[in-house]
Amino acid sequence: MNIATLSRIAPFTLYMIFVALEGFLHYLVNKGLLTIPDHYLLCLYPLKVLAVALVLFYFRRSYTEIRFKELLSLALFLFSSLAGIAVFILWINLDQPFATIGTLRGFDPNLFPAEGMRIFLIATRLAGAALVVPLMEELFWRSFLIRYIISPDFSKTPLGRFTWPSFLITTVLFGLEHNLFLAGMLAGIAYNLLLYRTKSLAACIYAHGLTNLALGIYVLQTGKWYFW
16 A cells, blocks of 8 residues: 555544444443443544544645645635535534434533533534544545545546546445435535535635534534534
């Protein structure tokens, strides 16, 4: 595996390992095989975000396709902002049972009595969702996989090249990564279309981050923790 592939797969893989670990620990707690309060597992999130951020930082020189200066274009910035807000609006209106797989456990920091811990968990959740996760996911889905499906030598495929197989496969898999799978698929469509329209991975990262930031603020305002 070359460095271009590893640098885009490793952060996502590490993130999913943490997700699997959290699910396994929840299973042990529910079965009475692990005797800790279930909400203590929320403390895994800061570790997950830190670990992924460190891997991203380690490989930072490999991400030459990310050019945040592109967002200085007012048209690109506004278009990406519109995409990010549109996905947020879709997301909060697609929490019906038919559009959900698995259990929506949520991330409720109020389960911790100490105010300092609550603030810490909220801050790391917002930072992780708005900064780390969009970078990690967009590098995997719209820099690596969407091009790898077109050609295993993905780095020679220009960003934003369209094929039906790459579009459909990444849309479906991106949706299935989330408990709100229908919202996830529509988000995948939106971010894919943004990539095709702008040829800018920075635009996708920004739009994705804006979606997640808006969702985080919405959760804090409404107390609908299951969105987190």
